Amino acid sequence: QVQLVESGGGLVQAGGSLRLSCANSGRPSRPYAVAWFRQAPGKEREFVATISYNNQITYYADSVKGRFTISRDNAKNTVDLQMNNLKPEDTAVYYCAVGSTSILLKSESANYWGQGTQVTVSS
Numbered sequence: 006q007v008q009l010v011e012s013g014g015g016l017v018q019a020g021g022s023l024r025l026s027c028a029n030s031g032r033p034s035r036p037y038a039v040a041w042f043r044q045a046p047g048k049e050r051e052f053v054a055t056i057s058y059n060n061q062i063t064y065y066a067d068s069v070k071g072r073f074t075i076s077r078d079n080a081k082n083t084v085d086l087q088m089n090n091l092k093p094e095d096t097a098v099y100y101c102a103v104g105s106t107s108i109l110l111k112s113e114s115a116n117y118w119g120q121g122t123q124v125t126v127s128s
Contacts, residue, residue, distance in 0.1 A: 006031045007030075007031040007032075007103055007116070007117040008029070008030045008031050008117075009027055009028070009029055009030075009101045009102070009103065009117055009118065009120075010027070010028045010030070010119055010120070011026070011027050011099065011100065011101050011119040011120065011121060011122040012025070012026050012028070012122060013025040013026050013122060014099060014122030014123045014124045015124070015125070016125045016126075016127065017091055017124075017125070017126055017127070018126070018127050019092055019093055019126055019127065019128050020090055020091065021091050021126070022087070022088060022089045022090075022091065023088045023091065023124060024085055024086070024087050024088070025041070025085065025086040025088065025099055025101075025122060025124070026083055026084070026085050026086075027039065027041075027083065027084045027085070027086075027101030027119060028082065028083050029082040029083070029103065030082070032082075035105055036058035036059075037058055037103045037104060037105055037116075038055055038056065038057050038058060038103070038104050038105075038106055038107060038108045038109040039055065039056055039084040039102070039103055039104075039109065040052065040053070040054065040055035040056075040101075040102050040104070040109035040110070040115070041053040041054050041055075041075065041084075041086045041099055041100065041101060041102075042099070042100045042112055042115075043095075043097035043098065043099045043100065043124075044097055044098050044100070044121075045096060045097040045098075048097075050112050051066065052066050052110055052112070053065070053066055053069055053086070053099070054066065054069065054073055054074075054075040054086060055075065055108045055109045055110060056075045056076070056084065056108070057107055057108050058079070058107075060076075060077060060079075062107065062108050063075055064108055064110065068094075069088075069095075072089050072090045072091075073086060073088050073089070074086070074087040074089075075087075084101065086099070088124070091124075091126045092126060093126045093127065093128045094126075095124060095126050096124060096125050096126050097123075097124060098121040098122065098123050098124075099121060099122050099123075099124050100118055100119055100120075101118070101119040102115035102116075102117065102118050102119070103115065103116055103117045104116050
């Protein structure tokens with residue numbers, strides 16, 4: 006059974022940084038990709054970043070490319086999202102998700118979700 010718990014959200018000024026962490030307390034039966042999605046009030050959930058099981062593939066949404074970095078430690082079962090140069094438009098609830106595909110780009114392909122962590126960027 007997979008259980009995902011996000012942490013690290015908070016309030017930060019524009020230009021600041023936050024580091025989100027996703028801890029997986031379970032062990033999926035097969036290698037899995039991990040992704041971060043986010044959902045702002047009144048908007049649909051959108052893809053942010055993904056990383057393959059073997060750390061060889063990462064992919065980012067254009068809106069965060071160059072500012073966010075996804076990384077994972079399979080020994081610790083954690084995936085982090087380092088967010089730099091944050092902008093007010095990054096304000097959202099950030100969700101960690103796991104999928105059995107090589108990378109996870111679409112929310113409908115996710116098998117498990119965390120409960121989300123709020124990120125608020127003030128201008």
